[in-house]
Amino acid sequence: MLNRRRLLTAGGLTLGGLVGGTLLLPRQEAAPAMAEGHRRMHMTPSGTSRSPAPFRVRMPVPRVLSPVSSHRDVDVYHQDIRASRVEMLPGVRTEVLGYGGAFVGPTLRVRQGRRVVVRYRNGLDRAVNTHLHGGHVAADSDGYPMDLIEPGRTRYYEYPNGQPGATLWYHDHTHHMEAEHVYRGMHGFYLIEGGDEKRLRLPARDYDVPIMLTDAHFAADGSLVYAPEDTPNRTTLLANGRPQPYFPVSARRYRFRLLNVSNFRTFHLSLDHDMTMVQIASDGGLLPAPVRRESVVLSPGERAEVVVDFGPCKLGDRVVLNDVSGPVLRFDVVAKAADDSRVPDVLRPLPPLPALGSGKTDREITLKVDMVRGAAYINDRVFDPNRVDIRVRRRSTEIWRITNLDTDIALDHNLHLHLVQFRILDRDGAPPLPGESGLKDTVLVPAGASVRIQVTFGDFLGRYLYHCHMLEHSVGGMMAQMEIVP
Template sequence: MLSRRNALKAGVVTAGTVGGAGLLVPALTGPSAAAATDPAPTTAPVIPQFAVPMTVPPVLAPSSSSTTTDYYTVTMKKALKEIVPGTLTEVWTYNGQYPGPTIKARSGRRVVIKQINNLDMPTSVHLHGAKVPVDSDGSPMDTIAPGAARTYTYPNDQAAAPLWFHDHAHHMESEHVYRGLSATYQLSDDAERSLPLPSGSYDVPLILRDGRFDEAGRLIYEMEDFLNRNTILVNGRPWPYFQVAARKYRFRILNSTNNRFFNLQLADGTSFVQIGSDGGLLEKPYSTTSVWLSPGERADVVLDFSRYAVGTQLVLKNVGLPGPPETNQVMRFDVVRTASDYSSVPDRLRTLPTPPVATVNRSFTLRMDEDGRPGAAAYINDQTYDPNRIDTRITWGSTEVWTVTNANQLAPHNFHLHLVQFRILERNGKAPQPGEAGLKDTVSLLAGETVKLLVTFNSYRGIYLYHCHIFDHGAMGMMGTMEIV
């Protein structure tokens, strides 16, 4: 992680130049300092850290079920939620909940979701990480008009994985997700359920995001505003505390931000065990002191609190990245009781299939204007997104090596493919770290980095997207289309 951290430290000085808007806005030094010195009408409220309990999004019950399928109905609508203590924030929600309700699905069992759009903007629902037919992929131009509804069908023909559904309406997804259209979709299978991992109330999602609020509690949205988004939310609550027992927990961590990288570490520097990533469990558990998550990436970790005395308070930190200093803290675990623990982390979690040999090589170069020019754009292979253009034609059944390079000097990117889970063959010419050696759908790319991905296209045909999952960069053009024929 050292080289990545150093690379990002180099970015600290200049990150404000990315996209231009950041140039005009000095980084905040703290909520109180901002309130005292910032004459702008959007002064930040002072939100105490570790003052509110973390909550867990409710699991949505199906409206009906058949022998093969669970049917759900979800209504997208605005709601008022207390996020900044003492104020109400208007958020855009799935079913009035923020973050949205969790859908629990099982491999081999279909989920059908009727999405009703009661917002005043078009929306599109994308199930990130899922293998789905093109008409249920929620592509940017395939939107649900205000007042209309649409039914998405998810076959769940893939192994257990921590999926995520969020808005993907073209040029609007960045703001829509920021305003709340985001929820987790936990796909499990029998192999995963047979493992003795922590379960039930010891299996907890941690949905991370940032935000910028004004004193009235309103969420302020501006493009490329990450230097001013000084509030970290976990499951929709600012820097919460979470009361835990002195035993093992499984945490399913999702970076649901528009534009913030996390390098998560425990304040005491101790290690924890990463057991999974985007596409489900790793083959083997991996003991580490940090987890790196770019926007859209997931990490499944087991944290053993039995080594701490009751009464211990342990902060989860975000270390060494550009941003307001408040974003260096994420949440706090408070060890409040003992508990029995029959869970364990097996040495072998899963066996991944041996991928086919690749027969096609392609290269993708990610680059954005980072000199602060007005109207800055972002490109893949020197082209901005055009939904009417097919950028990459793929023969169904083929396995390909995609070499993806971030050609920027400063700006970080990442790379997400719809439809598929891939393997990372190399990062900067070397084997990937154990935490990204499993199945992935999103890969981090700091300035100058190159990854080689092994991708097999053997499921659905049609036109799908690949793009930078920093939503602002996608909206600036860093998206492309692939047609599998």
């Protein structure tokens, strides 16, 4: 049996704050209904794990959701959150919790600057909510963990889409349940389109493909196994909800929107046959200029948009996208196709950053787990929804230094800020990594490292979260809240 140190090292705070099998929660937050749902969903099916051979199934592309109505200045969508049984493993039906009953919810492709209202109806037997990850939205539409949709009820969320075009995603953020709900399927793409992208002639339409990456542990009967300490056993890699699938492509350029929705795994992605990827965007949209990448690293919640040119490939060629742990997805070149797309040398202007070593640091943020107590901290405190950790002036700009103190167990963390996109200034005094020159909302902070970011806060007021997006860490307490004030 794994001891606590091995669990924490292998899977982060894979205990999710568990000590002796009990989740350490503030007493006032332990809702009985949630606890019962938590207990039921943690019952591990009997039998050994199940994982198919790679490349047996085709990767689906998530369906695009159409508005139920459109008006002069707003599009209205309806989303149902419900349990269903879907085929993930070949020939096996697996129960998931999802938007539209799918493991990967429908994609919303929305126009920059055009308002969207989404009605979410909760068809589950437990409370849920929805957070638009990367969205610049009012506090009452941000999916605050205690702003819940009770079973059988509905809630309307408004998204102004006033930010630049970007690959965002939506997911559950229910307090203490977000890790399990996301693991079981409560997530989908939200793509803001428009602006100047058309003139760039990047690959579009059928050649613009969102790919959601995660990992899972399947029991022998095909059911999803969830327990916070089970992270090391989530060895089946999924692309758009299917295990290590193949995807037919034509011999031309493709734009792939890569998103890591796993609870803990950081993907280290590369193509075989010495092929490279050209990264054109990160969390908050286009980079200033494209960056040729031999590999792309995505921690949970991060996105990278890459262009892959299959033009030089011959019919019948197969190109595998690999993680360090094994193959993720195989691209099968099956057809020729005309291609008038391109990747221009300049994608969009962004303001210059301060010179390295210049400027002050306004806030110090530290990340740390306590293996003895099974808790996770930001600045030595576990999350308390009744406490405001910092107050920030509306429209102000701050520089934060985020430091990972977990050097003794070599445990990585990341940090996601709600409401804002930020710029990475430096990593331990050195320039940001390739592909980090654009806007970000989630940043990987390796053990012992420090990252400085420049954050500009917009017009919205209210309480917003910042937390580790390795969700078992977040559940264990590595979450805090800021209040934006006039």
